[in-house]
Amino acid sequence: METNKVLDAKGLACPMPIVKTKKAMNEIESGQILEIHATDKGAKNDLTAWAKSGGHEIIKHEEENDILKFWIKKG
Amino acid sequence: MAITRMNSAEVTKKVFNKEQLFILDVRNENDFQDWKIEGENFEYLNIPYFELLDGVEGILDKIPTEKPVLVVCAKEGSSIMVAEMLSDAGMAVSYLEGGMKAWSEHLEPVKIGDLKDGGEIYQFVRIGKGCLSYMVVSNGEAAIIDATRMTHLYLEFAESIGAKINHVFDTHLHADHISGGRKIAEKAGATYWLPPKDATEVTFAYEPLVDGKDVEIGKVNINIHALYTPGHTIGSTSFIVDGTYLLSGDILFIDSIGRPDLAGLAQDWVGDLRESLYKRYKDLSEDLIVLPAHFMIIDELNEDGSVSEKLGALYRKNHGLKIEDENEFRKMVTENLPPQPNAYQEIRETNMGKINPDDEKQREMEIGPNRCAVR
Numbered sequence: 012m013e014t015n016k017v018l019d020a021k022g023l024a025c026p027m028p029i030v031k032t033k034k035a036m037n038e039i040e041s042g043q044i045l046e047i048h049a050t051d052k053g054a055k056n057d058l059t060a061w062a063k064s065g066g067h068e069i070i071k072h073e074e075e076n077d078i079l080k081f082w083i084k085k086g
Numbered sequence: 087m088a089i090t091r092m093n094s095a096e097v098t099k100k101v102f103n104k105e106q107l108f109i110l111d112v113r114n115e116n117d118f119q120d121w122k123i124e125g126e127n128f129e130y131l132n133i134p135y136f137e138l139l140d141g142v143e144g145i146l147d148k149i150p151t152e153k154p155v156l157v158v159c160a161k162e163g164s165s166i167m168v169a170e171m172l173s174d175a176g177m178a179v180s181y182l183e184g185g186m187k188a189w190s191e192h193l194e195p196v197k198i199g200d201l202k203d204g205g206e207i208y209q210f211v212r213i214g215k216g217c218l219s220y221m222v223v224s225n226g227e228a229a230i231i232d233a234t235r236m237t238h239l240y241l242e243f244a245e246s247i248g249a250k251i252n253h254v255f256d257t258h259l260h261a262d263h264i265s266g267g268r269k270i271a272e273k274a275g276a277t278y279w280l281p282p283k284d285a286t287e288v289t290f291a292y293e294p295l296v297d298g299k300d301v302e303i304g305k306v307n308i309n310i311h312a313l314y315t316p317g318h319t320i321g322s323t324s325f326i327v328d329g330t331y332l333l334s335g336d337i338l339f340i341d342s343i344g345r346p347d348l349a350g351l352a353q354d355w356v357g358d359l360r361e362s363l364y365k366r367y368k369d370l371s372e373d374l375i376v377l378p379a380h381f382m383i384i385d386e387l388n389e390d391g392s393v394s395e396k397l398g399a400l401y402r403k404n405h406g407l408k409i410e411d412e413n414e415f416r417k418m419v420t421e422n423l424p425p426q427p428n429a430y431q432e433i434r435e436t437n438m439g440k441i442n443p444d445d446e447k448q449r450e451m452e453i454g455p456n457r458c459a460v461r
Contacts, residue, residue, distance in 0.1 A: 026164040061136040
């Protein structure tokens with residue numbers, strides 16, 4: 012998958028993964044894809060709800076060795 | 087304005103004293119709707135923290151200035167962020183130390199009463215999750231019933247009152263919370279008792295708790311009499327302590343009754359549940375004080391924060407004990423049941439010793455309300 016930007020939010024606790032995601036989203040264009048790596052388990056629910064309320068779309072989610080990966084398309 | 091930290095014990099006092107509190111819960115809407123801090127005079131506003139990242143100006147007029155304000159999130163980080171933003175805007179607010187995680191783990195010991203020949207019985211109210219556990223103390227010896235996984239709290243409490251824990255019981259194999267019984271028994275060198283019919287798959291040694299079994303605590307012989315009352319699980323066992331207190335496990339609650347479906351056998355067990363509630367309990371003295379393993383709603387708390395009621399009063403007030411028609415009863419306890427507790431299968435397997443999740447995982451498995459009852 013083509014990714015326009017990668018955000019490393021590993022080791023960060025809530026609320027920082029979302030704070031950083033929001034900032035990174037401001038730096039890409041609508042339709043582009045942000046890839047996020049996080050380790051905070053709460054990030055899954057929060058990113059999903061945040062993306063929904065902001066009109067963004069989570070197009071893929073993976074978990075690998077305790078690392079949560081998300082691909083979000085900017086709305 | 088500076089922000090202040092409020093801990094779970096302080097919030098519990100506000101619940102018990104029916105004080106006013108305005109809770110700004112900044113978790114997701116789903117999480118808030120599923121489970122929140124309950125208090126009779128608490129007011130709520132739920133706005134996820136990620137909707138406040140650009141500022142709190144939009145919600146300032148919704149937050150009162152005449153009563154205390156507590157910001158709550160899952161672990162505490164986001165509530166500190168939001169509390170600081172509100173403080174920068176000139177408001178005096180607190181945040182909940184440790185968030186809902188700490189709230190779920192807080193236990194408040196409440197003395198229920200004295201025993202006839204000396205000794206006391208205490209109820210440990212797990213206010214955030216509605217779990218109730220017990221300590222019976224007599225002459226330097228203690229027994230614990232339905233302990234939660236916060237084992238150090240019981241061990242510390244026993245030490246503080248100078249009692250040695252000799253017996254640890256679980257009324258049944260729990261599906262809503264992880265039992266601390268086995269661990270406490272190991273640490274204190276005590277005997278761990280389980281009803282054998284619930285323990286067919288356990289991977290550890292235990293003492294079988296069977297109908298009619300008497301266990302004595304202390305030199306003055308406080309008697310714990312086991313009474314087989316299946317229905318919530320096939321092994322569910324109640325205890326009569328000192329001829330006065332009926333520890334009803336998950337069979338009978340104050341305003342509801344146990345659900346028979348958490349081990350997948352609702353249709354098989356509904357008859358047992360009926361027999362336990364409508365026959366075995368009915369044959370007991372109406373003056374027994376019922377002490378259940380759960381409460382479901384905050385209205386079930388007495389003035390002092392304890393949860394108890396006389397058996398006779400429950401036969402008059404509890405809807406689940408007043409259904410004459412057996413078919414109607416069967417329908418009520420097997421149809422339209424509330425959602426099952428979070429991760430209940432994994433919790434059962436943990437309590438059997440089949441899996442050993444780490445502390446963080448155990449915490450996560452127990453998130454949410456207990457949901458062991460039907461009303």
